Amino acid sequence: MTADQSEYFRTPKPRPIIVPKLHHATFMTMDVDAMVRFYELVCGLQPVYYSDFAAWLTNDEANHRIALLKLPGTRPPVDKPHTAGLHHTAFEYETFDQWLDNYVRLRDAGLLPTICLDHGMTMSMYYADPDGNGVEIQVDNFRDWGLSKEWMWASQEFATDQIGAQFDPEKLVVARASGLTPDDIHTRAYAKEYFPAEPRLQMTFNDPWPARIAAEPSLADGVPLPPASQGD
Template sequence: MIKPRPIAQKPVLHHVTFKTTRLQEMIDWYEAVVGCTPNFAFEGAAWTTNDTANHRIAFLTTPGIKDDPDKVAHSGIHHTAFEFGTLQALLDNYERLAEVGILPHICLDHGLTMSFYYVDPDGNSVELQSDNFGNWIHSAHWMQTSPEFAREPIGVEVDPPRLIAALKEGVPLSDLLKRSREGAYLPETPGDIRLPA
């Protein structure tokens, strides 16, 4: 590949657009899970946002779009991700969604983030996360230099109700994160990372 000259101003990710056969279900799900509401919608598309941007998640539909029954095994995006400011906010959202039956397919402590993965109505994975360091510079440094991350970059499974119970019992956040990486909050049933073997 020919290397271009250095980029003058780095762009930031603005939005993700999904093709869907379930337009209204997708609008409703993303509103329930991450607070995105439509700025504009019609029978063929919707542009939704959860901040001041004109849109962050868009949906397109046409009669020619077909579902992929083997989506997990095909190449493409594995997941999109949304970040909460704190672990407590992530856990509060977990409880809010669990109350209406929206549960993650896997929850992982990646070391740098605590991450809960959900499946939207079209079968796309959506990660909801919080930074374990509370600071992207610190978590990036840990990722780059930690032998622990090099050994286990995917992370350790966690059970959100066990994390919630530990915090309610007064376990300090630093101890909770250390114990989590040691496997103290494993779920009874392993999650599904949604990758073929």
């Protein structure tokens, strides 16, 4: 441990006196329409305001949870999977059945997760949006944030392995149909009984930008800047 490490690394559970709640995430994008379609399909986010250059989306009582900005000068990322920055945002279902039904719905719409992980406190499926950002769709294995938080804090399992076990979601669909309970399925998934035939080797998402730029070379120039104002 070094002096420049975060207070949150050095001190158990420090808390500000009054804490704000996470409200929304904002993404720079070069295709508002594609991003709106994706987040509406995957997370049920619908626009509160929608234009050619921006959109603010929500799926609950908040005025927005995701904001999308197509600002002049925005350029494609370079080697996105291997650069520092956002890895993913996450959305949570209340029940296991809702969560697994959502997988089936998206599968039938032609959208499959990039990687599926039982982290111990959650079971999570990770999708990639059109810009290559990750979106985690999860369900809490404890059905209680207090219990899952304490498991993360205190368990030897999480101290040893923060990633967990990969699983094949189709095997979960079969297991549920056979009558297994969510707890049974989680226990077996965490024990790697539903391990995929072709596991993902890296926890990164594929980079969509080389193919997008090859198909539309003008994307490499970025979002055009507004014309410079003319003086008298």
